[in-house]
Amino acid sequence: MKINYKGNYEQVKLAVEDANEVLYSNEIYELIRQRTNFNCSEKTPQEIADIIQNTSLEVEVKLYKPRWRFSKVLGYFVKSKPNNLFLNSRKLYRDTSSISNTIVHEYVHAVDNNFDNTIIDFGHNCGTLKNTAPYVIGNIAEIIIDGNEIDDIDSSLKHFESRTMVHCLIDGNQPFSKNEELIIEETRIY
Secondary structure: OEEEEOOOOHHHHHHHHHHHHHHHOHHHHHHHHOOOOOEOEOOOHHHHHHHHHOOOOEEEEEEEOOOOOOOOOOEEEEOOOOOEEEEEHHHOOOOHHHHHHHHHHHHHHHHHHHHOOOOOOEOOOOOOOOOEHHHHHHHHHHHHHHOOOOOOHHHHHHHHHOOEOOOOOOOOOOOOOOOOOEEEEOOOEO
């Protein structure tokens, strides 16, 4: 497992380092395994933790600039480019830990796709974003990176649920072909 970034943005470099550090630690997997379930998935938290922890998937973070300057998309993963995670260069004004959250969130999608690209095993394509593996795991990563108390992870995660989360759909404002199969989402909007 490895996330790479070859660009020049120092904050993205740091966010990638933090994301890799968290994904190489046992702490995040123990916290994932403590969950009772994830919405939109028949896989157990134990299975999802094992899949992510045991993957050999290597991806590269790439930046993009959406045509519509007010796009709220923070990042996305697209099945046609399974070894890339995309970050919106217009949304890099956030805390480094928030960018790491987005990177981990998108990495969960990439791992899901790598595990079985014929089905989404642990995404959020069922009409809800709450308690789905990509959001929860990204948020757990941010909690760990920020060094916040994780004794009661459910209380810590409630902090993220109070923020507006928007699932971005493909429309004319997106820089992607409508025919391209996409998994696009936001991790959080402030």
